[in-house]
Amino acid sequence: xFAAAMEQRPQLLTSAASGDxxxxxILIEPLLDPAYRLAAVMLADRASxxxxxxxxxxxxxxxxxxxxxxxxxxxxxxxxxxxxxxRMARRQRWWTVLKLADVPSSESAKEQSASSDLHGALLKxxxxxxxxLVLHFYLDLPLxxxxxxxxxxxxxxxxxxxxxxxxxxxxxxxxxxxxSVMYLMK
Numbered sequence: 001x002f003a004a005a006m007e008q009r010p011q012l013l014t015s016a017a018s019g020d021x022x023x024x025x026i027l028i029e030p031l032l033d034p035a036y037r038l039a040a041v042m043l044a045d046r047a048s049x050x051x052x053x054x055x056x057x058x059x060x061x062x063x064x065x066x067x068x069x070x071x072x073x074x075x076x077x078x079x080x081x082x083x084x085x086x087r088m089a090r091r092q093r094w095w096t097v098l099k100l101a102d103v104p105s106s107e108s109a110k111e112q113s114a115s116s117d118l119h120g121a122l123l124k125x126x127x128x129x130x131x132x133l134v135l136h137f138y139l140d141l142p143l144x145x146x147x148x149x150x151x152x153x154x155x156x157x158x159x160x161x162x163x164x165x166x167x168x169x170x171x172x173x174x175x176x177x178x179x180s181v182m183y184l185m186k
Contacts, residue, residue, distance in 0.1 A: 013074070017064050024061055031075055032057070034139045035082045041134045042086040042127045052089050056082040076141075076148035083131060083149065090127065132157065 009027065016024035032053060039049035039056075060078050067077055122130055135146045136157075147157035 031078050052085045056085040076145045080149045
């Protein structure tokens with residue numbers, strides 16, 4: 001079914017833009033998992049990530065006619081909506097007031113330690129500094145799509161590969177966090 005949907009994407013996009021909910025569901029379904037992973041990293045909370053992806057899906061449905069470009073721009077367009085929804089969620093009044101501790105899962109200690117190191121290093125970066133790393137290294141997006149998602153020139157998106165610290169050189173704690181992330185991702 002997925003292969004058939006990929007072949008019919010231009011027709012699905014046209015029918016979804018004209019109001020066909022089933023076509024929109026077929027188009028958006030393969031994007032939900034990367035969108036959830038992006039939101040989970042940006043918000044560091046599973047329930048909030050689910051809410052952000054749901055809100056982003058509704059916004060994408062409402063604004064599908066505003067999609068510029070062809071079918072290939074659907075993924076960066078949708079992921080930028082998800083990223084903006086995550087930013088808006090962090091701006092809400094109660095975001096920093098109430099946080100409950102997550103119950104640790106029953107992973108082995110070694111796996112949990114390695115996962116914890118990477119997770120801790122990522123969390124030391126601000127969500128906006130984490131975003132290009134997550135898009136390129138975690139979601140495996142090509143640099144062109146990272147640039148379109150972030151609304152920046154490709155050269156600036158390519159800086160993630162050549163210098164993961166980007167503009168972080170002024171803050172030593174963030175330098176070590178970015179270096180830790182890149183070391184652990186190798």
